[in-house]
Amino acid sequence: MSRRAPTIRDVAVLAGVSVATASNVVNGNRPVGEESRWRVTSAISALGYRPNRLASALRARSSRLIGMVVPDITNVFFAGLIHGIEEHAAESGYDLVLVSSGEDEATERRRIEALIDRQIDGLLVVPTTDASILPLREGRRASLMPPTVLLDRGFGAPGFDTVGAECAAGAYAATQHLIELGHRDIAVLGHSIHQANISARIEGYRRALDEASLGARARLCVAGHGLDSLRGAIDQELYRADRPTAIFALTNVAALAAIKAVRALGLDIPGDISVLGFDDFDWMCALRPYLTTVAQPVEEFASCSWRLLMQRISGVAELPEIRIELPCTLKVRESTGPARVRIRAVAGT
Amino acid sequence: MSRRAPTIRDVAVLAGVSVATASNVVNGNRPVGEESRWRVTSAISALGYRPNRLASALRARSSRLIGMVVPDITNVFFAGLIHGIEEHAAESGYDLVLVSSGEDEATERRRIEALIDRQIDGLLVVPTTDASILPLREGRRASLMPPTVLLDRGFGAPGFDTVGAECAAGAYAATQHLIELGHRDIAVLGHSIHQANISARIEGYRRALDEASLGARARLCVAGHGLDSLRGAIDQELYRADRPTAIFALTNVAALAAIKAVRALGLDIPGDISVLGFDDFDWMCALRPYLTTVAQPVEEFASCSWRLLMQRISGVAELPEIRIELPCTLKVRESTGPARVRIRAVAGT
DNA sequence: TTGAAAGCGCTAACAC
DNA sequence: GTGTTAGCGCTTTCAA
Secondary structure, eight states: OOOOOOOHHHHHHHHTSOHHHHHHHHHOSSOOOHHHHHHHHHHHHHHTOOOOHHHHHHHHTOOOEEEEEESOTTSHHHHHHHHHHHHHHHHTTOEEEEEEOTTOHHHHHHHHHHHHHTTOSEEEEOOSSSSTTHHHHHSGGGGGOOOEEEESSSTTOTTSEEEEEOHHHHHHHHHHHHHHTTOOOEEEEEEOSSSHHHHHHHHHHHHHHHHTTOGGGOEEEEEOSSHHHHHHHHHHHHHSTTOOSEEEESSHHHHHHHHHHHHHTTOOTTTTOEEEEEOOOGGGGGBSSOOEEEEOOHHHHHHHHHHHHHHHHTTOSOSSOOEEEEOOEEEOOSSOOOOOOOHHHHHHO | OOOOOOOHHHHHHHHTSOHHHHHHHHHOSSOOOHHHHHHHHHHHHHHTOOOOHHHHHHHHTOOOEEEEEESOTTSHHHHHHHHHHHHHHHHTTOEEEEEEOTTOHHHHHHHHHHHHHTTOSEEEEOOSSSSTTHHHHHSGGGGGOOOEEEESSSTTOTTSEEEEEOHHHHHHHHHHHHHHTTOOOEEEEEEOSSSHHHHHHHHHHHHHHHHTTOGGGOEEEEEOSSHHHHHHHHHHHHHSTTOOSEEEESSHHHHHHHHHHHHHTTOOTTTTOEEEEEOOOGGGGGBSSOOEEEEOOHHHHHHHHHHHHHHHHTTOSOSSOOEEEEOOEEEOOSSOOOOOOOHHHHHHO
16 A cells, blocks of 8 residues: 655666666756666656655755745735746746745744745745844845745845835826826825835825825825724724715725725715725726726736746846836726815815 | 855754754654753754754655645635635644646646655645546555545545535525526526536526426526636627526636626616625625625635644544535625516516 | 664766 | 765664
8 A cells, every 4th residue: 555655766776777877867967878768767657756856855955946925815916926926936847835924024934934944945025014024134044045035015125136016106196196086185095104015105195195285185094904904994084074085095905995984884986985996806897886996017026026036046146136116007997086076175175 | 155054963063962862852752851952952042053844854754745736826715715724734834835727637737746746745636627636546656645635626536535515505595595586597607517516506506496497497608717708608698688687606706707797788786687606705795786695614614624634644534535515605695686577578477 | 861873865976 | 878975954763
């Protein structure tokens, strides 16, 4: 029943050659004679030999394993990222070890260490906060860390290659779109300020407001990562007498929270209040109204970060950190419309 | 810069003990004296030693790596599954190697072989079709295969532990719900018949129809896995003069396809046509109308399959295959309503 | 309670 | 073009 799996030694013996030759026909590291090659290949199929990747990784000092860390797998944006990366990995003969940090810095730290212990060849991280992965570079293990690329968050973190979106520009365009529709009271809804991408989005929002001399009307709703937390924050804003006429949600989860909150109040989108989201995915088109959103280039995120990582692993890339910033696209759809003129607003203007 | 990482030998030397003792304090496999333990722990922290999991896995014949194979990571149902499994894995000290089969049998096969080569301790698969993983059990590698649990699809496959939903019952309840609302022309939309779960859903649908003496009116729309393919199939059905008054979508992707198709025709849900879906996730509540759906117990899928896998790995479970079937929940919401009485239908009845 | 030593299965020098 | 051999870093007998 549980017969020992054949090793390369078994192959060599059956083929009547040395293990080196057997190894060479398997890996093609050295030329092998026609005769030997044939004997080895037939021995391999006769025995049903399969190489032990653990042993080969240990010896060759290359596991062809890439660690990937995301805050939450169920977030459609991260799921898209994982999908893209996994595809590239498969093409390049790598496998992905996927771990979730659950938006917790300590967990993230611990799990990354565990991945490094597994001798991964590279690391792809969507860090919990901009600062969370910094200690890894500074610690004793600095020189022993595998090539690492930070995605989405942590843009520009010193010591790391980073791939992110042009968040400020995207948010600027989105806010401008709302202003052009006549909105003057635009609330932004998002989580943690401790992330470069989120603060960049807020910055873009502020800039657009400032340019329209609306700077004083900025309304920031900041909450935790969860849907409920975001929902609570926007609820509070909506219950105010002078509630906003538009909500700019800075993440896809925030957009969902905003929609739920607005719906719960029986308000119409965009009749009573406009909602503008972030990220884009299949299901959004089933929403009524179809959500106006700032789409991030998920595919490009995946391909750029993968390319960067491969360059680092092969030692091609030069020393200084590389930062790649990808453009967002404002997708104007149905959830944003002209601002409803409110009595108070009319009187006030 | 690239100093060699300290090994357990370095630790032993610095602590003035043997490697065996150092190993034992790291792993606790054997009792170690107070004095030795202290010397080793301080040597470890002095050197910043971290064990090489590759080497330990090779020697101990246990990688603490679980392979997970899904058809498509971006499908919210599978994403939820991955999330749940990853959580359990983390708790138990395992890591997940995630691969996507892309609904392709050959790819699935190839990637599973690669996972086995990595000496994974267990395998969790949502197979492309019911038959796709069977050859693995039959092949020469049969005895060399790691414990494997099939999820969602492949229920009851010989030689495998399987975890699935009570699809027939769920679909029966859903269809009955539609019949009670007065629907007599109910189309089902789904992909591949070659999956036990899908055919069970169809069976449940048929049974409900039969019991209402509506068996002759069964309408099957079968398509490929893609959104577009499903969309095409349901479009065809909707363009018929006697189009259905209700659509029962057998997967979440099918539900999305149905919604898009109905919308494109300018029809109202549920006024003109009812839509009933499968699976349930956060974003559905942002849909207008909120989708009536058959929810599968994703969390339980994850916990049951994990428990089963752990039992097999530890050799606790007895020999015969185990099948676990989890109940679905019909969530009646807004997308299903009374059947609109059509002229033709009135005349016909 | 501890140590010495034999490998796990493989690759890469180094020889020929 | 091929073989011999020394490890990769670790765990685990076996003996003390």
